[in-house]
Amino acid sequence: xxxxxxxPGPAAPAGEQETRVHRPAALPLPEPEHVPWRxxxxxxxxxxxxxxxxxxxxxxxxxxxxxxxxxxASQALDALVRGTIREDRLARDERLTxxxxxxxxxxxxxxxxxxxHAAADPVRRxxxxxxxxxxxx
Numbered sequence: 001x002x003x004x005x006x007x008p009g010p011a012a013p014a015g016e017q018e019t020r021v022h023r024p025a026a027l028p029l030p031e032p033e034h035v036p037w038r039x040x041x042x043x044x045x046x047x048x049x050x051x052x053x054x055x056x057x058x059x060x061x062x063x064x065x066x067x068x069x070x071x072x073a074s075q076a077l078d079a080l081v082r083g084t085i086r087e088d089r090l091a092r093d094e095r096l097t098x099x100x101x102x103x104x105x106x107x108x109x110x111x112x113x114x115x116x117h118a119a120a121d122p123v124r125r126x127x128x129x130x131x132x133x134x135x136x137x
Contacts, residue, residue, distance in 0.1 A: 037064045038101040043081070045090035045114070053098045054078035057110075060100075067106055067131040077110045080127055084112040088123060106131040 039060050043049040058074040066073075081098060090096060097113040108129045113122045 032103065035101045035103060036106075037066070038099070040097065040099040042095050042097050044092065045085045045094045045096045046092045049085060049096060049098075050078040050082040053081045057100055061108070064102070066102060066108060068108055068129055069132055073108055073110070073129050076127055076129060080110055080112055080125060084114055084123075084125055088114045090114055 039057070041053070041056065043052060054074040054077055057077050058070055061068075061070045061073060077098065077100065081096065084090070084096060094114070099109075099111040099113070101109050103109060108131070110127045110129065111124060113124045115122060
């Protein structure tokens with residue numbers, strides 16, 4: 001095993017590559033103090049929140065020259081925002097905080113945060129996307 005978050009996959013037949021199974025990290029990840037890039041914005045929990053977050057993230061990641069798939073990341077954020085609104089049953093006038101930051105490993109963390117109606121505690125959901133490459137070619 002190369003890293004502690006990897007476990008050996010099933011034994012590969014002779015002549016084939018061994019597969020690695022990644023164990024999920026405990027989420028939500030805390031945002032480190034020193035990150036190369038970060039963005040946060042609030043949206044009203046309505047039908048425009050997902051597409052709005054997608055468009056804003058796409059422009060910001062392109063400007064930040066992130067080494068990952070910007071289109072996939074923006075679509076993933078759209079789905080994360082829509083899912084948060086649906087699962088938390090947020091009303092149209094409620095606010096939803098959307099954050100994104102790039103870790104020093106060049107992984108992109110997408111995060112949504114809403115308030116739980118019963119406990120008034122924030123409910124955070126995160127998604128971590130790997131870069132396509134580690135740095136400039």
